[in-house]
Amino acid sequence: MTSTNRSGEVSIRDLCKSFVIGGRPLAVLRTLNLDISSGECLVIVGASGSGKTTLLRILAGLESADSGDVAIDGRPVSGVGAERAVIFQEPRLLPWLTVLGNVAFGLEIRGVPKREAEERARFYIALVGLAEFSDAWPSQLSGGMAQRVGIARALTVQPEILLLDEPLGALDAMTKIGMQEELARVWSEENVTMVMVTHDLEEAIYLADRVLILPKEKDGKARLIDIDLPRPRGRSESRFVRYREELLHEFGLH
Numbered sequence: 349m350t351s352t353n354r355s356g357e358v359s360i361r362d363l364c365k366s367f368v369i370g371g372r373p374l375a376v377l378r379t380l381n382l383d384i385s386s387g388e389c390l391v392i393v394g395a396s397g398s399g400k401t402t403l404l405r406i407l408a409g410l411e412s413a414d415s416g417d418v419a420i421d422g423r424p425v426s427g428v429g430a431e432r433a434v435i436f437q438e439p440r441l442l443p444w445l446t447v448l449g450n451v452a453f454g455l456e457i458r459g460v461p462k463r464e465a466e467e468r469a470r471f472y473i474a475l476v477g478l479a480e481f482s483d484a485w486p487s488q489l490s491g492g493m494a495q496r497v498g499i500a501r502a503l504t505v506q507p508e509i510l511l512l513d514e515p516l517g518a519l520d521a522m523t524k525i526g527m528q529e530e531l532a533r534v535w536s537e538e539n540v541t542m543v544m545v546t547h548d549l550e551e552a553i554y555l556a557d558r559v560l561i562l563p564k565e566k567d568g569k570a571r572l573i574d575i576d577l578p579r580p581r582g583r584s585e586s587r588f589v590r591y592r593e594e595l596l597h598e599f600g601l602h
Contacts, residue, residue, distance in 0.1 A: 355421045356431070356508030356541030358384035358407065363416035365402055376402050380416070380570055382560065386508075389535055389542040391552040394562030395599065400545040401513055403562070407543060408434045408511050420509065430458075433507035437514045439498030441486040447473060448482040451501045458505070465504075472500040475534060492523040496530065503538060510535075512544040516551065528554050532579065549595045553588060554581050561598055571598070 365377040376399035384390050392400045405411035406418060409428040418425040420432070441450050448466060451473055455465035473482055476496040486494060495515060502510060516524045516531075528551055535542050535555075546552055552559050553575055561571045573594065577587055 356384075356386045357421055358382075358509065358541070358543070359417070359419045359422075360384075361417045363403075363406070363418065364414045365399065365406065365411070366414055375566065377406075377413070377562075378566075382570075382572075384541060384543065386541055387539050389544070389555055389557045390560055391556035391558075392543065392545045392560045392562060393547070393549060393552050393595070395564040398562040398564045400562055404434075404511050404513050404543065404545050407509070408432055410434075430505065431508040433502035433505055433510055435495075435498050435502050435510065435512045435515045437517050439494045439501075441489075441494055441497055443486050445486075446482065447478060447484050447486075447489070447497050450486070450497055451504050454501060454505045469500070469504050472504045473497075475503070475537070476500045476530065490523075491519055492527055495519065495527060499531070499534065503534070503540070507540065509541045509543065512542065514545055514547065517547065524548075524551070529580070531555060532581075536579070549599075550583065550592055552595065553577075553591045554583065559595065561595075 360380055360382040363377055363380040364375070366373045366375040368374070376397065380403070392403060394400050402411060406413050407425070409425055409432065420429070442453065445453060448469055452465040452469035455468060456462060470479070470482060473479055476499055478493060478496055478500070481489070481493065489497065498515070516527050519527060532555055544555065556575045559573045559575060561573065563569060573591070575591060577591070581588060
C-alpha cells in the first residue's frame with residue numbers, strides 16, 4: 349500500500365512571521381532557512397512562544413508568513429494541499445462515524461469510491477494495530493487508541509509530508525512511550541517525510557533524524573542537531589543520554 353512516488357522535500361528561505369500583541373509586533377520566526385529531505389523525520393523543539401506551532405501551521409498552509417518562501421518539491425506552498433496531512437494533539441474524530449468511517453472519510457470526500465476507500469482505510473487501521481476495532485465508535489476508544497486512529501486517517505490519504513503538532517502530549521507516560529515506538533515504526537514503513545512539534549526532549553531524540561531548536565530570544569538563532577543513532581533506539585544507551593544532556597543544556601536545564 350505504500351506509495352513509491354512520494355517525495356516531500358521542503359525548502360524554507362528567509363521565513364519571517366510576527367504577531368501584533370498589545371499594539372506592538374512580536375517576532376516569532378526570524379529569517380529562518382531550512383531544508384528538509386524526503387523521508388526525513390525533523391522534530392521541532394523550543395520554549396513556549398518560540399514559534400514551533402506557527403512554523404508547522406505555515407508548512408501546513410494554515411498560516412501565512414510575513415515574508416520568505418516555503419516550497420514543497422519545488423512548488424510554493426499556497427494554502428492546504430493534498431500532499432500534506434496534519435495530526436493535532438487532539439485526534440478530532442467524528443463521533444457519528446466508526447473507526448473505519450473516520451479513517452475512510454478523507455478519501456470519500458475526495459471522491460474515492462466507498463469500497464476502495466474502506467479497503468485502504470482497513471490497511472492503515474491494521475498498520476497502527478487497530479484491526480480488531482474497525483467497527484468501534486470513538487467514545488469506546490482510549491486516548492492512545494484515538495490518536496492511532498488519527499494517524500491512520502492521515503496516512504490513508506498517502507501524503508508526502510506528515511505534520512504533527514504535539515500528537516502525544518495528552519497521553520500518560522506509558523502510553524506515550526508505546527506511541528513513540530509506533531510512530532517510529534509507521535514512519536519507517538511508510539517512508540513519509542515527518543515534521544513534528546514536541547515539548548518532550550526525549551521524544552525528540554527517540555524519533556528525529558534532526559532536531560530543530562527554535563530560539564525565544566529576539567537575537568537568537570535557530571540551531572540544528574543531527575541525531576546520529578541507530579534504530580530502534582535505546583533510551584538508556586550512553587549516546588542517547590548525551591544527546592538528552594545536550595538538549596537540556598540548550599534550554600539551561602542542566
